[in-house]
Amino acid sequence: MLWAAMFLFFSCQKEKKSIDQNSSELQSKINLWLDEQNITSNITKRNNIQSLKINLELSKVRFERLGQNEQFLVVPILEEYKKTGKFEKNSIINLLLVIDELGNIKRGNISEFIPESSSRMDKLPSNTFYSLYNNYDLEFDGTFRFLSVTGRWLHQFGMKNGKLSSIGIVKSKIDAPNTVSVSRVNTCTVYWWVTEYFNSDGEIIRVTEQYIGMVCTNDDCADPNNAMLCPDGVGGSGGGTGGESESCCIVDPNAQISVTNGSESEWQCTGEGADPVNGNPTKSCIHKWSFQHNHLLWYSWDFISKTFADFEKISGDWYFKSAPTFQGVTTSGQLPACVSSTCTSTSANISLGTNRRSGTLFLTYTIETKVTCFSWSQPRYDVSTVEATLIPPA
Numbered sequence: 001m002l003w004a005a006m007f008l009f010f011s012c013q014k015e016k017k018s019i020d021q022n023s024s025e026l027q028s029k030i031n032l033w034l035d036e037q038n039i040t041s042n043i044t045k046r047n048n049i050q051s052l053k054i055n056l057e058l059s060k061v062r063f064e065r066l067g068q069n070e071q072f073l074v075v076p077i078l079e080e081y082k083k084t085g086k087f088e089k090n091s092i093i094n095l096l097l098v099i100d101e102l103g104n105i106k107r108g109n110i111s112e113f114i115p116e117s118s119s120r121m122d123k124l125p126s127n128t129f130y131s132l133y134n135n136y137d138l139e140f141d142g143t144f145r146f147l148s149v150t151g152r153w154l155h156q157f158g159m160k161n162g163k164l165s166s167i168g169i170v171k172s173k174i175d176a177p178n179t180v181s182v183s184r185v186n187t188c189t190v191y192w193w194v195t196e197y198f199n200s201d202g203e204i205i206r207v208t209e210q211y212i213g214m215v216c217t218n219d220d221c222a223d224p225n226n227a228m229l230c231p232d233g234v235g236g237s238g239g240g241t242g243g244e245s246e247s248c249c250i251v252d253p254n255a256q257i258s259v260t261n262g263s264e265s266e267w268q269c270t271g272e273g274a275d276p277v278n279g280n281p282t283k284s285c286i287h288k289w290s291f292q293h294n295h296l297l298w299y300s301w302d303f304i305s306k307t308f309a310d311f312e313k314i315s316g317d318w319y320f321k322s323a324p325t326f327q328g329v330t331t332s333g334q335l336p337a338c339v340s341s342t343c344t345s346t347s348a349n350i351s352l353g354t355n356r357r358s359g360t361l362f363l364t365y366t367i368e369t370k371v372t373c374f375s376w377s378q379p380r381y382d383v384s385t386v387e388a389t390l391i392p393p394a
Helices: 024-037 043-054 079-084 128-133
Strands: 062-065 070-076 092-100 105-115 142-147 153-160 163-175 188-198 204-215 258-261 265-269 281-296 299-314 317-320 325-334 339-352 359-371 380-390
Touching: 024 043, 024 092, 024 105, 043 079, 062 128, 070 128, 153 188, 281 325, 281 339, 281 359, 281 380, 299 339, 299 359, 299 380, 325 339, 325 359
Parallel strands: none
Antiparallel strands: 062 070, 070 092, 092 105, 105 142, 142 153, 153 163, 163 188, 188 204, 258 281, 265 281, 281 299, 299 317, 299 325, 339 359, 359 380
C-alpha cells in the first residue's frame, strides 16, 4: 500500500496519457491484470471479476496525475455491474488503476462514489481523484467507497464542504451471536464499518460503528452480498483471516503527502544584558522557522530550522553582533504511526549584511520518507533548498 511518489509540488495538472486509450493494448493490459488478481477460489468473487471485465466502458477512460512517477487510469463501469453486490442505486462506479511511467499497472481497485442526496451526478469531474489524493478541495460532497476488484469492501472517505471529513474501514471480529443456531458448530465473523470523524485541525470528534453483515461458513461467502465481506484469499473462508490485506495506519495505497513551503517564523529571546565593553544592551535569541509543511489525510507536521544569534542595541535599533549560527532541524506536529519522515540538513550557509541589520539563511536539506508497515514500500529521498531572511527582533 502507500505510494511510490511522495513530497511532490503540484499545481492542478492536465490529464496525462502515456497509452493510447483507444488501443487494443489498453484493453489487453487491463484484462491481463484482472486475470492476475483472480486467485480466489470463491466462485462469486471470480464471477465478479469476469463481470467487471465485460462491463468496463473502455471508450471513456481518462488519465489523472497521482504522483511524480504514477498516474491514475480511470475506467467507468456500466450500471449492469451493480447487480453483483450491495452498490448504492445513485452511485458512480469506476475501476481505478494506478500505472507507472512505462504504462504498467501497479495496483487498482473499484471506486464507488455515493453523492449527497441533494446532488445529481452521472459522472465524476476530471481530476477528481488527483484532487482527492493531493489534498485539493472538491466541488461536491459525498462518500468515496473503495472495493477490491473481487468486490470486497475495503475503506471509505467522507467529504464535507469539499474537504475530507471522515474515514472508515471494514473491521471484523470472531463472534457467536445469539442469532446463530446452537446446532451450528462454526464460529461467525461479524463485520462493521468503523468510521472516524474529525475536524479541520485533524482531531477525532466522533467514532461510529455500523453493522454490515455476518459470515459463518464457506457457503455464506457464495452469497453475492456476503462476497463483499469475505476475504479475497484462495481459501475464501468465512473466518476472516484468509487473504486479509496488509494492515497499515494509512488505509489507502494511493494516499499522498502534500507539501507546501512554510512561512511562519519567530525569535525566542532571553532577557537583556549589557555589553561589558561599550555598555550597549544585548540579548541572545533562537530563530525558529517552519520551512516545510506536510499533510497526509488528517495528519500534518512541520520541519523547523533553529538558528542562534547574539544582538546588541545601538541608537535604539537591534543589530547582529556576529553571524548567526545554524543549530539544526526539528519536527513539530503529528505523523502517522507507520510513516517515518526525517529531515537532515546537508548544508546551512548564513550571510550577514554589511550593516548587520539583516542576514540570509540558505538551507539545503534531504527528506527521507519510509512507510514501515509495507514490505514493498521503498524509502524515498528528496533534496530541496530554501532561503530565509533574518531580521533582528524588535
